[in-house]
Amino acid sequence: MGQLIYSTIASLDGYTADRQGKFDWGAPDAEVHSFINDLEREVGTYLFGRRMYAVMSVWEDMGGPADAPQIQDYARIWQAADKTVYSATLDAVTTARTRLEREFRPDDIRRLKDATEGTIGIGGPTLAGAALSAGLVDECRFFIVPVAVGGGLPFLPAGLAASFELLEQRRFASGVLYLRYAVRP
Secondary structure (H helix, E strand, C coil): CCEEEEEEEEECCCEEEECCCCCHHHCCCHHHHHHHHHHHCCEEEEEEEHHHHHHHHHHHCCCCCCCCHHHHHHHHHHHHCEEEEECCCCCCCCCCCEEEECCCCHHHHHHHHHHCCCEEEEECHHHHHHHHHCCCCCEEEEEEECCCCCCEEECCCCCCCCEEEEEEEEECCCCCEEEEEEEEC
């Protein structure tokens, strides 16, 4: 059975994007990026909402010889994975190995997990919030950046009642803190 993993970079005060929708404050340095790459190697399928897909689709064309090694590495990882985008408004997807679904259905994700041996990554706090609320997420991997942005898009949905068990933690030279949690029913 596959594992559904929610990974995100968030501010210390709990946001993935600030009030202006910016997230440049969370750009990982080479050390953090390489660590993320090693975690993402196990992902065979990514699930994205429309906004996260728009952000991540740049990886379709990144990773050229002029890019840093960790950028080249992540581009290969992202391009090799299957991707599903959930959107009622997106006309079409523009990246390879990508399909469009109009509606997020928890039962479809349960079937995907049952049919998968590997890891399924879910990105974007809105879609991940729906999956967390439906009890579908097995693990959360949070990269907490030592900045407070004062508001924006929260990394966990309002009203979520969940229990987490700390499985792993790591502090990076930049002050970023990695927290890996199992989600408990």
